[in-house]
Amino acid sequence: MTPHVILRVVSKFLIPLIALFAFYVQFHGDYGPGGGFQAGVILAASVILYALIFGLDEAKKAIPPSWVRIGMTLGVLVYGGTGVITWLLGAEYLNYSVLAEKSYNGQHYGILLVELGVLLAVASVMLAIFYAFGSREPDLSDEDW
Amino acid sequence: MLTTILENYHYSVVIILMMTGLYVVFSSRNLIKKLVGLSVFQTSVFLLYITIGKVAGGQPPILVEDKGDHHASLDIANKLAGADAKVGDYGSHASEIVYSNPLPHVLILTAIVVGVATLAIGLALVVRIREVYATIEEDEIDRLDYQYNLEGTDA
Amino acid sequence: MDILSAYPAWLITHGAALLVVLPLLLGAITAILPRERLAWIVTLIVTLICTAAAFGLLLTIFGGETQLYKMGGWDPPHGISYVIDGLNTPVLLLISAMAVLCTIYGLPSVAAEVEPKKRAPFYGAFLIGVAGLLGMVATGDAFNVFVFLEVSSISTYVLVAMGASRDRRALTAAYRYLILGSIGATFFVIGVGFLYMETGTLNMADMARILSDLGGGSRAALIGFGFIIIGLGLKLAMFPLHMWLPGAYAYAPSFVTVFLASTATKAALYLMLRFTFTVFDPSFEYVGTVLTYVIISMAVLGMLLASLQAIFQTDARRTLAFSSIAQVGYMLLGVGIGTAASLSAGYLHLINHAIIKGALFFAVGAFWYRYGITRVEDFRGLSKMMPWTMGAFTIGGLSLIGVPFTAGFVSKYNLASAAASNGWWWAVGVIMATSVLAIIYIGRILLIAYFQDPPEVDGKVVAKKEAPLMMLIPMWGLAILSVVIGLNAYWMDRAADGAAQVLLLGVGG
DSSP states (O other), X not given: OOSOHHHHXXXXXXXXXXXXXXXXXXXXXXXXXXXXXXXXHHHHHHHHHHHHXXXXXXXXXXXXXXXXXXXXXXHHHXXXXXXXXXXXXXXXXXXXXGGSSSHHHHHHHHHHHHHHHHHHHHHHHHHHHHHXXXXXXXXXXXXXX | OHHHHHHXXXXXXHHHHHHHHHHHHHHXXXXXXXXXXXXXXXXXXXXXXHHHXXXXXXXXXXXXXXXXXXXXXXXXXXXXHSTTOOGGGGOXXXXXXXXXXXXXXXXXXXXXXXXXXXXXXXXXXXXXXXXXXXXXXXXXXXXXXXXXHHHSSOO | OHHHHTSOHHHHHTHHHHHHHHHHHHHHHHHTOSOHHHHHHHHHHXXXXXXXXXXXXXXXXXXXXXXXXXXGGOOTXXXXXXXXXXXXXXXXXXXXXXXXXXXXXXXXXXXXXXXXXXXXXXXXXXXXXXXHHHHHHHBOBHHHHHHHHHHHHHHHHHHHHGGGGTOTHHHHHHHHHHHHHHHHHHHHHHHHHHXXXXXXXXXXXXXXXXXXXXXXXXXXXXXXXXXXXXXHHHXXXXXXXXXXXXXXXXXXXXXXXXXXXXXIHHHHHHHHXXXXXXXXXXXXXXXHHIIIXXXXXXXXXXXXXXXXXXXXXXXXXXHHHHHHHHHHHHHHHXXXXXXXXXXXXXXXXXXXXXXXXXXXXXXXXXXXXXXXXXXXXXXXXXXXXSHHHHXXXXXXXXXXXXXXXXXXXXXXXXXXHHHHHTTXXXXXXXXXXXXXXXXXXXXXXXXXXXXXXXXXXXXXXXXXXXXXXXXXXXXXXHHHHHHHHHHOOXXXXXXXXXXXXXXXXXXXX
């Protein structure tokens, strides 16, 4: 048997809940405290927990580093792209009011899109930092530190 | 004197944190400890901003009228975005209830992200320095650089 | 304006936002591009578009218009607005044009100095740095300045550290820069916090209005001013706060050194101008005191001591780095005297120095590219081995000294006459003295390069090997530009006078 049975069982139960909570924070950001930053960090935390319990290699199989790199760019592009769309619609950069016929609907869609971009970018950057530090091979053993 | 200090105790906390952080940055010769000091220093600024956002007796800046109907808040956003909006157009909601100022919180959210990015870059640099120099003590690094300058090689 | 009518209208109306958004978004894409050549092409196109937009904006400024771009359609002072006026547009053009030249120069230079896998992310970080610099110059919101300041700084730390494959000291230089740069940015944000406490707004124009209504404000504004000056002083390498600069300039890849030397400190200096003269006002007692006693004494000390230090450096890049600190002193002297003529001269020197130092660092980078040398004593016979590169270095060096018919002469002469008309003859003396010191530290390099024979390896004289064309073009572009400015500085004077007018009268601010 592999060690840490309790940790493995509990975390397998918890990780989906953490990810779900991230999306709750994301979409509740319209009505109360929350939003893309917090949700992105929570989402990344669920993957990092997975990596801590099951190992970095397993986590990299689940979420490959190439996805993370693309996610970072995609997040920035979703955010910036929203602004570019408002440009094409003839308004100032990130003026969401033109995204729909009624300007309050436009504001709503705009902030949803932007927060989605923030979620993607923050979650990917957090994972990228974790992968970058985690996957460096220490050239000296721990005692030498 | 004492009452002034007690009434403004949040500033004391900020100042103590700020000076602790700065002292650690300048006095320690260990690269990681310097980064710890830098983080403490930056955190003190977060506190400074957050404390000035609090209005005495103020509520969280969330609209309480028309519960469940988020169009009310969007209407206000709408008014503000409109071309003929004036500063006084916040609507009747704002004038009745005292709200805390949410703006510093938003600013600090940005500053926290900036702080995280700086810390990540700093730590990544320390990892690389450690790999190349095999030490994270500044004195040792200076000694190695000095030798390198003299001889053009590593001793 | 004939040229302006050839511009598409959106490039002007959305120019302020485009300058920031385009490099920021494409920087993110560039970082994950698979091929470095593709990344280079994207970088070149983006910087070219930015230069075109900035040039168009400059033409509208000369046409007498200023622009207020409301981000997201929110009205100031609640929303973030971008301001395009006579003060910041020349700096915008300077930054984007230098970015184009650096990119051209980068094709051979980055291939030689950065590891292959890191080249596409290198260009990505460069573009994001450009976006940050353009953003902090274009924005009219004090907190937005901090955000863009950090965006540009963080990417610069990365760029400096990329020099590690050439010299490992780049890592410690980048680390030191990171610590001091973060402290500087944090000081700045503390200052903005105090200003926010005092005025309750973050919009610079609104801040200026409230502060002048309050007649300078209470002690909170005073402390805020102090923090902002120290924070920006760290960023622009004001004399006692310059410790990060020599290391960062000397060990970064040459591409990055040029870009840092000619834009990053200049953008910070622009911010200092903007805050001291338009947000605060020199007529406030504390601002006037700081200008006369702190800024001027630091400027003069920096000019003299950094020039002296430049003489004793063995590494050519460190010599130029210390000379940069001295030149910052000239600009600060112009700021400190605070008359229209001196501000115009300081502003002109800001632009001229960017051009001159750009040419010099381009040349030094080319020496390293061909022969792997940076020490002054290794420059023996370079005039025979790389005549064109050495030619550009010579013009740049003469311009730095302030020989007539070069850009350096124009701004130094303007500065000296501004100081003299204020009755400050000692300042004229200091300018003369540091020019003599510049003759020594530049002359030392020129003497070795021109009058000593090329070194011999295995009994044979080292072969002549000119720098590649991609390096010579930007280098000579700047060298010729500095001579052209020396012969006819009409446009530069006009831009600088426009900037001084904005500073003193608040026109369009």
